[in-house]
Amino acid sequence: MFKNCGAFFIKRSGLRFPKVYRAYLAEYIDYVLQSGRNIEFFIEGTRSRSGKVLPPKFGILKYICESFLNGSVRNALIVPLTINYENVVEVGQLINEWFGRTKKKESLGQLIRALGIVNAEFGDIFLKVGRPLPLSFFMQKVEGKPFEVQLEALADEVGTQLQRNVLVMNTTLISALMLLNQSDMTFAKFMRQLETLQECVSAFGGKVNKNSEDELVLRSFRFFEFIEVDRVRKMIVLKGKMNTANVFKMLYYRNFAFHLFVKDALFVLIVKSGLAGSPAKVSEIDKIHKLVADLLSEESYRLSLDGAPLLEHFQHNALGIFETIECAEGPTVN
Amino acid sequence: MNTNGERALFVVDLLSSFVKPIIESYAVTFDSVLEAMLSGEIEVSVSQFESRIFSTLHRMAKEGLIDSLESCSMIFIKNALRTLQVN
Numbered sequence: 150m151f152k153n154c155g156a157f158f159i160k161r162s163g164l165r166f167p168k169v170y171r172a173y174l175a176e177y178i179d180y181v182l183q184s185g186r187n188i189e190f191f192i193e194g195t196r197s198r199s200g201k202v203l204p205p206k207f208g209i210l211k212y213i214c215e216s217f218l219n220g221s222v223r224n225a226l227i228v229p230l231t232i233n234y235e236n237v238v239e240v241g242q243l244i245n246e247w248f249g250r251t252k253k254k255e256s257l258g259q260l261i262r263a264l265g266i267v268n269a270e271f272g273d274i275f276l277k278v279g280r281p282l283p284l285s286f287f288m289q290k291v292e293g294k295p296f297e298v299q300l301e302a303l304a305d306e307v308g309t310q311l312q313r314n315v316l317v318m319n320t321t322l323i324s325a326l327m328l329l330n331q332s333d334m335t336f337a338k339f340m341r342q343l344e345t346l347q348e349c350v351s352a353f354g355g356k357v358n359k360n361s362e363d364e365l366v367l368r369s370f371r372f373f374e375f376i377e378v379d380r381v382r383k384m385i386v387l388k389g390k391m392n393t394a395n396v397f398k399m400l401y402y403r404n405f406a407f408h409l410f411v412k413d414a415l416f417v418l419i420v421k422s423g424l425a426g427s428p429a430k431v432s433e434i435d436k437i438h439k440l441v442a443d444l445l446s447e448e449s450y451r452l453s454l455d456g457a458p459l460l461e462h463f464q465h466n467a468l469g470i471f472e473t474i475e476c477a478e479g480p481t482v483n
Numbered sequence: 484m485n486t487n488g489e490r491a492l493f494v495v496d497l498l499s500s501f502v503k504p505i506i507e508s509y510a511v512t513f514d515s516v517l518e519a520m521l522s523g524e525i526e527v528s529v530s531q532f533e534s535r536i537f538s539t540l541h542r543m544a545k546e547g548l549i550d551s552l553e554s555c556s557m558i559f560i561k562n563a564l565r566t567l568q569v570n
Contacts, residue, residue, distance in 0.1 A: 249557035
């Protein structure tokens with residue numbers, strides 16, 4: 150069925166002759182491009198199990214670049230597409246993997262059983278079409294550099310656009326606030342925090358779902374079966390103690406906004422910890438940041454790539470949040 | 484938020500909640516690796532090791548010794564061990 154729709158399968162492991170297989174795949178992609186067809190592929194290479202944005206993989210992108218560089222095609226237009234679901238239908242299966250259970254292999258039976266998905270409620274789904282990137286134009290910009298560097302720059306450009314276009318959905322907003330509070334809340338308190346969180350998302354370079362008015366956010370609680378919205382008492386109530394699976398579910402959703410906050414969160418933690426001195430020295434903050442960023446390289450894509458000094462980054466973002474912010478002059482932060 | 488101060492504290496708490504538990508869990512994972520190395524226990528299988536860290540993190544989260552369950556997942560532990568180049 151998939152093949153008839155034009156899909157082609159890629160073996161990622163267990164190859165007997167990997168070089169032959171890759172050459173065959175490159176040839177096939179070259180043929181598809183030459184015949185003027187579109188190729189849709191997932192640049193992260195797999196589904197993110199944690200909800201965090203994954204670093205781009207170079208595979209298919211490499212073959213496309215090679216087709217362009219060897220003159221098989223005159224140009225190729227790369228269009229980054231970001232899709233966000235309010236309710237991720239396989240969240241239960243992903244959480245199983247958080248517990249260390251292995252992923253079940255897909256089968257025909259599973260596909261048939263999965264047809265029930267069409268009746269599932271997904272909430273809002275957003276598709277953002279990013280700025281198209283003509284390969285001929287991009288390759289001119291990086292001309293003369295080694296192929297690996299060109300490829301990395303291209304993947305980075307696409308990855309950055311994808312990350313920038315992630316829409317923060319209501320399930321993410323709810324998860325961030327419920328994880329922070331971990332208790333029942335009045336509507337009033339929740340709404341106050343929600344407003345500040347939405348401002349934070351915008352100030353830190355993210356986008357909030359336009360359907361995030363108070364009532365619609367309250368409606369999105371239906372995706373969390375362990376939380377009740379009590380409209381009579383105007384309370385958000387946790388049904389019993391949150392178990393690990395429930396916490397994992399909220400962490401998964403909250404991680405969709407992880408990339409927005411991680412850099413500034415590191416800044417705040419370093420300053421608060423006193424490790425960079427009191428008041429904190431900017432040079433020390435940078436040193437510690439580099440160490441921690443290396444340590445967290447598996448957790449966040451582009452954590453240490455951005456050259457903007459951490460303080461500057463934080464000031465730029467935080468000025469959008471705090472009406473007044475006082476920064477000490479000189480190389481220290483109070 | 485009633486005041487700017489309250490707002491600022493909330494934002495600081497919010498930002499911290501994203502990263503602090505991860506760093507704490509990295510520290511626990513790092514400690515476990517170090518402990519195993521110092522005790523000469525270098526032949527334990529990675530999966531056993533992962534399970535052991537998983538249990539340690541969950542116990543510590545239950546006892547309130549770490550902030551939340553944020554990084555008590557196998558996905559996190561695998562990432563942490565990869566970063567620490569345990570194989």
